[in-house]
Amino acid sequence: MKIKIILLMLTIVSVNQFKLYAKFSAEQNGKVKNNITYIPVQYKTVLVDGLNIFYREAGEITKPTIILLHGFPSSSHMYRNLITELAGNYHVIAADYPGFGQSSAPTPEKYQYTFDNLSVTIEHFIDKLKIKKASFYIQDYGGPVGLRIATRRPELIQSFIIQNANAYVEGLGEILKPLTAYIENQNAETEKAARFFLTLDATKWQYLTGAENSESIAPESYIVDQYYLDRAGNDVIQLALFRDYGSNIALYEKWHQYFAKYQPPMLVIWGKNDQFFTSPGANAYKKDNPSAEIHFVNGGHFALEEHYSEVSKLIINFLSKKIK
Structure with missing residues (x-):
């Protein structure tokens, strides 16, 4: 009898241990934690036109795709x-442009750093990932990159999620004047002013200025960006893109025509x-796409640092109505 009781107790302990192990394994694999489903992110690299393009991917490929296009820096x-x-809810992909993050950063002699080329x-x-339709989330530089693709391939676009990415002269902040001066008149003085935007002070300023609570901004956000900016030769890459920024403004009218013709969700x-792209830049989208849904959050240029949860709820609610 004693042996049976001991065996029964060992069996109960083993079952409980197995349950705990299964729970732990699920949590470690991003399955379940505190009754919330977590999907693991994969970190991949694919060869595109001779360049290694790094990207993050998560979610089931059978679900609607969202492509996240990042900003500077x-x-x-x-x-x-x-x-x-x-x-x-979605198949989510975020890539690093050439010259940014973990993607290849060839010299300007080997790769032309223009927004057209990006x-x-x-x-x-x-195309390499065989994506036929997607929603584009565009922020800052993601605007001129994504809108160029959209005007060439309107059939690719399911919807746009636009976060602090200008397509109208309304909303271009005064803080951009040093870059405008560098675009219009390239010399030692204007280049020096433009180079300020490549410093840690400037990067940190972008993240903290306008934040609802600067203490909620993780320091690694701007430290990681600065690490990439400080790589040897990266300043030349970024200055080339600064000089090309005027090509985006020249395309504004073309993008307005695209909005008016296709009325993308x-x-x-x-x-x-x-302070880079001010609130009038958001409201301006209604001029050519009156059905645009506009929301403001109490943050700055990198509003996702504080408000990613709020933003995700807005996206899920919006796409649930627009994308079937």
């Missing part, structure tokens, strides 16, 4: 929190305290 790292929020590389990246989410 960041990389796919800026979407790390949003990806985990969206991956339960958009072509990302378009070929999308459009969710505009704006950090209302952004």
Whole structure:
């Protein structure tokens, strides 16, 4: 009898241990934690036109795809929190442009750093992954990259989620004047002023200025960006893109025509305290796409650092109505 009782107790302990192990394994694999589903993010690299393009991917490929296009001076790292929020509902992809993050950064002699060329590389990246339709989330530089692709391939676009990415002269902040001066008149003085935007002070300023609570901004956000900016030769890459920025403004009218003709479902989410791209830039989207849904959050240029959960809820609600 004693042996039977001992065996029974050992069996109960073993079962409980197995349950605990199974729970632990599920949590470690991103399955279940505190009754919330977590989807693991994969970190991949694919060869596109001779360049290694790094990207983050999460979610089932059978679900609607969202492509997240990052801004300056960041990389796919800026979407790390949003990806985990969206991956339960969508197939989510965020790539680093050439010269940014973990992607190849050839010298300007080997790769032409223009917004046209970045958009072509990302378009070929999308084709390499065999994506036929997607929603584009565009922020800052993601705007001119994504909108170029959209005007060339309107059939690719399911919807736009626009966060602090300008397509109108309204909303271009005064803080951009040093870059405008560098575009219009390239000399030692204007280059020196433009180079300020490549410093840690400037990067940190972009993240903290306009934040609802600066203490909620993780320091690694701007430290990671600065690490990539400080790589040897990266300053030349970024200055080339600064000089080319005027090509984006020249395309504004073309993008307006695209909005008016195709009326893509459009969710505009704006950090209302952004000093680069101010609030009028958000409202301007209604001029050519009156059905655009516009929301402001109490943040700055990198509003996702604080408001990724709020933003994800807006996206899920919006796409549930627009994408079937």
